[in-house]
Amino acid sequence: MNKLKHKFKINSKQTPTTLTDATVFSKTHTISFDKPVTKLNVEKLVKQLIQDLGRPLAHNGIIVGHIKVLAKVTNEEFLFLSLTRLDHLDVKSSAEWQTGLSSEFNSVSLDINVLVFGHSKKTVEEIVNDSLAILRRDSCGNC
DSSP states (O other): OOOOOSOOOOOTTSOOOOOOOEEEEEEEEEEEEEEEEEHHHHHHHHHHHHHHHHHHHOBTTEEEEEEEEEEESSSSSEEEEEEEETTEEEEEEOHHHHTTTTOEEEEEEEEEEEEEESSOHHHHHHHHHHHHHHHHHHHHSOO
16 A cells, blocks of 8 residues: 655645635627528537637636527527537537528527636626627628
């Protein structure tokens, strides 16, 4: 049996680290497109949106908290995206999303939820607004 070679000293006066000062942002935005957009394009735009949200909020590629986006083109057709690490994006789709991928839509409803530590609500709101502006610009294509 191996014996420990190092002794650990616990300072009982030290306050344990807690994550109690979270910034929470939750808002729904509807984005109207100048020209109809396919589900594949919506998916591409929303994936880019969540990455745009995550980059400035991440520390060494990790978001201390999480970012979630629910993108709905109809109540039955939606994508749910979740980001906690910039190098790993979770995407879940409704069963209806896969049918009729060539369908086109004039708008998308985005439920954006951000819970992070180390950033003010004002900062998170600015990042969301800037990221939505990029989405609007990119959705225009050749407008």
